[in-house]
Amino acid sequence: MTTNKNRLEQFSNEKLVFRERSHCISCGSSNLHPLWQGKFTDEPTRSFLNRCHYSKDLVPLLVEETFSLVRCETCGMIFHQRILTPQGLNKLYDEWINDAQIEHMEAHYQIANKRDTLFERGRQSIKHLLRVKKLVEPHTTEQFRILDYGCGDGYFLCLAKFFGFDVYGIDFSRRRSERAAKMGISVFNNLEALESAQINKVHAVALFQVLEHLEDPLATLRKIATTIADKGILIVEVPDCRGISQPQNFAEFHAVHPLEHINAFTPVTLKKMCEQAGFIATQRIPAHVTTSFLHILRTEISRFIQPNRTALYFQLPH
Numbered sequence: 001m002t003t004n005k006n007r008l009e010q011f012s013n014e015k016l017v018f019r020e021r022s023h024c025i026s027c028g029s030s031n032l033h034p035l036w037q038g039k040f041t042d043e044p045t046r047s048f049l050n051r052c053h054y055s056k057d058l059v060p061l062l063v064e065e066t067f068s069l070v071r072c073e074t075c076g077m078i079f080h081q082r083i084l085t086p087q088g089l090n091k092l093y094d095e096w097i098n099d100a101q102i103e104h105m106e107a108h109y110q111i112a113n114k115r116d117t118l119f120e121r122g123r124q125s126i127k128h129l130l131r132v133k134k135l136v137e138p139h140t141t142e143q144f145r146i147l148d149y150g151c152g153d154g155y156f157l158c159l160a161k162f163f164g165f166d167v168y169g170i171d172f173s174r175r176r177s178e179r180a181a182k183m184g185i186s187v188f189n190n191l192e193a194l195e196s197a198q199i200n201k202v203h204a205v206a207l208f209q210v211l212e213h214l215e216d217p218l219a220t221l222r223k224i225a226t227t228i229a230d231k232g233i234l235i236v237e238v239p240d241c242r243g244i245s246q247p248q249n250f251a252e253f254h255a256v257h258p259l260e261h262i263n264a265f266t267p268v269t270l271k272k273m274c275e276q277a278g279f280i281a282t283q284r285i286p287a288h289v290t291t292s293f294l295h296i297l298r299t300e301i302s303r304f305i306q307p308n309r310t311a312l313y314f315q316l317p318h
Contacts, residue, residue, distance in 0.1 A: 016061045016091070018082045025263060026218060026273050029074035032081070035245040036069040040258070048253040054096040058259075067258035069245070075272065078241060078264040080256075083215060092259060093173050125156050127287040128206065129163050131313070132233055134285060136203045139231040145202040147194070149224065150210035151187065154180025161185070168202065170194060191223050201229040207236045211270075212261045221277035225316060234279050234314040238265045241310075267308050279314035 023030050038045060040062035049058060068081040084092065136144060144165045148157050151169030153176050161167045161184070169187040171177040177187040188194045205224050211217040221234075228234065239255045241264035247253040256264045265273075271281055283306065286299045 016058070016065065016088045017085045018065060018088070019085055021079065021081050021083060021215070024072035024075060024077055025079050025216065026077040026269065026276065027072060027075040029072050031073040032070040033073050034068055034070050035078065036247070036256070037066065039064070039066050044247075045253075045258075048247070048250055049259075051250055052254075052257075053101050055098050055101055056096050058096065069256055069258070069264070071245075075269070076266070077269045077273070078256075078266075080258050080262040080264075082258075083262045084259060090172075094175065098175075121155075122159065123289045125159050126163075126289045128156075128235060129160055129165070130287040130289070131285050132204045132235075134287075135233050135282070135313075135315070136231070140203060140229065142200075142203075144204070145200065146204045146206065147202045147227065148206045148208070149191075149220075150208065150213075151180055151185070152176050154183050154185045154187065156206065156208070157185045158183050168194065168199060191220075191227065194227065202227055202232065203229055204233040204235065207234065209237060209239070211236065211273075212238045212263045212265065214263065217263055218273055218276060221274060221279070225278045228316045230316060230318045232316045233282075234274065234316065235312075236270065236274060236314065237311040238263075238270060239310065240266065242266045265310050267310055267312070270310050270312060274312070274314050278316065280317055282313050282315045284311070284313045 024032065040046065040049065041059060045067075046059055049062075066082060069078065070081050071078045132146065133144065145168070146157070146160050146165045147168045147170065148154075148160075149170045151157055151171050152173070154169055157167040157169050157180070167185055169177070169180055169185050170190060170193075171180065171187060172189065177189070180187045186197075188197065205228055207224075211220070214220050224234070239261060241255050244252045244256055244264065247256060255261060275281065284302070286303055288296055288299060290296060290299075
């Protein structure tokens with residue numbers, strides 16, 4: 001009897017609790033149109049969740065819970081109305097998304113092999129740093145300072161540090177931030193903690209695959225703007241959710257995952273939100289880190305034809 005009671009108490013403590021966003025996260029309108037709704041136990045949602053390889057079976061904790069992906073009829077922003085409470089998010093990112101889960105996901109759904117994926121990630125990171133230097137250098141004689149919001153294990157900041165940047169990170173995951181700190185990176189839990197450290201304004205902020213996870217991305221962007229020096233740079237990358245309303249496969253499901261990817265951006269809505277926060281869109285200038293002439297050619301073409309994507313650069317005006 002006691003054992004059953006303990007199990008019920010444990011289940012009650014683990015139960016995922018949701019709250020609702022009743023207004024558009026971008027323009028504040030309440031004119032919202034449902035695109036995709038249902039229970040987490042409905043198919044194919046249940047099967048998609050199982051394929052995420054969480055360290056715990058979440059389906060029993062979501063038996064009666066529902067999700068609702070909506071589009072704002074005023075500005076076009078797409079987002080999930082029902083989202084996990086902060087306590088639920090802490091459980092999700094600190095307990096149920098772990099190293100084993102990430103390895104399973106990458107092993108099953110990575111197109112290229114791990115060696116090539118890591119190399120390409122490093123190559124693109126160097127290109128980001130080259131662009132930041134080019135864009136920021138005319139406006140400061142100081143050592144470049146960069147903040148990675150959602151820094152994870154800190155690999156991008158390690159690379160930036162090697163290139164002479166003063167580096168700072170923010171990450172909500174205790175486990176990941178501890179690993180980054182072991183590599184000599186100053187990691188904070190939130191922007192308030194960063195401000196308390198009285199660090200000078202940074203010259204660039206990187207937001208790699210972060211905004212899609214945040215309850216109030218516009219408020220976060222506005223706070224980030226206060227940490228950036230005049231003419232500083234914001235780099236934003238999020239999943240491109242153009243054309244996705246009701247997911248037809250796992251890749252589409254992952255882009256609008258009701259627990260993780262609670263905001264679904266397109267190039268238009270991403271640009272609009274960043275501009276609302278006070279940033280001005282700027283060109284993603286070409287940068288070369290390659291021995292391939294074909295790569296150079298493709299990059300040079302981008303000087304004249306900028307792809308329409310959800311990987312954008314912005315500048316903070318005076």
